[in-house]
Amino acid sequence: MDGIIAINKPRGMTSHDVVFKLRKILKTKKVGHTGTLDPEVNGVLPICIGRATRVSDYMMDSGKTYVAEITLGTQTTTEDQTGEVIATNIIEENQFTLTQIDTALSQLTGEIEQTPPMYSAVKVNGRKLYEYAREGKVIERPSRKVKINNITRTTELTYHDNQVTFEIIVKCGKGTYIRTLATQIAEALQTVGHMSKLTRTESGGFTLEQSYTLEALQEMPLESIKSLLHPLEKGLLHLPHHEVDAQTAQRIMWGQKLKDITPPLTEETVMTHNEKALAIYMPHPEHSNVIKARKVFTD
Numbered sequence: 001m002d003g004i005i006a007i008n009k010p011r012g013m014t015s016h017d018v019v020f021k022l023r024k025i026l027k028t029k030k031v032g033h034t035g036t037l038d039p040e041v042n043g044v045l046p047i048c049i050g051r052a053t054r055v056s057d058y059m060m061d062s063g064k065t066y067v068a069e070i071t072l073g074t075q076t077t078t079e080d081q082t083g084e085v086i087a088t089n090i091i092e093e094n095q096f097t098l099t100q101i102d103t104a105l106s107q108l109t110g111e112i113e114q115t116p117p118m119y120s121a122v123k124v125n126g127r128k129l130y131e132y133a134r135e136g137k138v139i140e141r142p143s144r145k146v147k148i149n150n151i152t153r154t155t156e157l158t159y160h161d162n163q164v165t166f167e168i169i170v171k172c173g174k175g176t177y178i179r180t181l182a183t184q185i186a187e188a189l190q191t192v193g194h195m196s197k198l199t200r201t202e203s204g205g206f207t208l209e210q211s212y213t214l215e216a217l218q219e220m221p222l223e224s225i226k227s228l229l230h231p232l233e234k235g236l237l238h239l240p241h242h243e244v245d246a247q248t249a250q251r252i253m254w255g256q257k258l259k260d261i262t263p264p265l266t267e268e269t270v271m272t273h274n275e276k277a278l279a280i281y282m283p284h285p286e287h288s289n290v291i292k293a294r295k296v297f298t299d
Helices: 015-026 050-060 098-107 129-134 178-188 214-218 222-226 232-236 246-253
Strands: 003-009 031-033 042-049 064-072 074-076 085-088 110-114 144-153 158-160 163-172 193-203 241-243 269-273 276-283 290-296
Touching: 003 015, 003 050, 003 232, 015 031, 015 042, 015 214, 015 222, 031 050, 042 050, 042 232, 050 232, 064 178, 098 144, 098 178, 110 178, 163 178, 178 193, 232 269, 232 276, 246 269, 246 276, 246 290
Parallel strands: 042 193, 074 193, 241 269
Antiparallel strands: 003 042, 031 042, 064 163, 064 193, 074 085, 110 144, 144 163, 158 163, 269 276, 276 290
16 A cells, blocks of 8 residues: 555544554555645644655655644643643733734744744754753753744734733745744744644645544555555655656656766756656765756665
């Protein structure tokens, strides 16, 4: 069994839980997800099966879309609703205008810097940050640049319990922490805040509408599930493609270096024959006009 299917992950379940359950449903061990969703986040989780697991890393690099609820007035240890409150700032009724909120959002559009939260799976000195955090340690961690393509406020402001809440849609690149973005929005408004709810609505080219619940799959015959699988090419749509003839295709399947490809490759590119992905090639680091195999999709 080979292919890609998007799961609508429920809240309260880890991404590994989804993989574990799918292995039982599909009766195969070669199942992997394409980027962790925190347990309290629901939404699109693309799953690769069989040969398609070879493209999971590339699917992680594709853009994502989230619907997030932002709450201003309280800051938490985890930067989301699951953590302990560590700071408060009373928000008065009508303290913020819609223009102030929208201006803060626009300031965080484009390439921005983020410092990964302590409660995250990022590794520092060989250990995951959340392991330090559970020991009560706060350690220095490197900031990194992430791409925020667009942030749009989608609701009015709701004032309650000395706080204010609103929803946003975020389109972003890989490695973006939406809960960290929530604290950055609060900082831009000179207050404290956290992400109080999050749903991923798009990932790896799949939308929420194209995703299936585990309960729905459990009720289906195995053959019906197989018919829902997308080919591994679906996970590579965001990369450049280059179609080759049959002779070159054979050389690619052998993993050979290629010379004088027209037009020349400038980045990792999917090499195809009859629109079937054969391999991913990249420019050779030492020889001009030469490209080499990065990953070959042999049967």
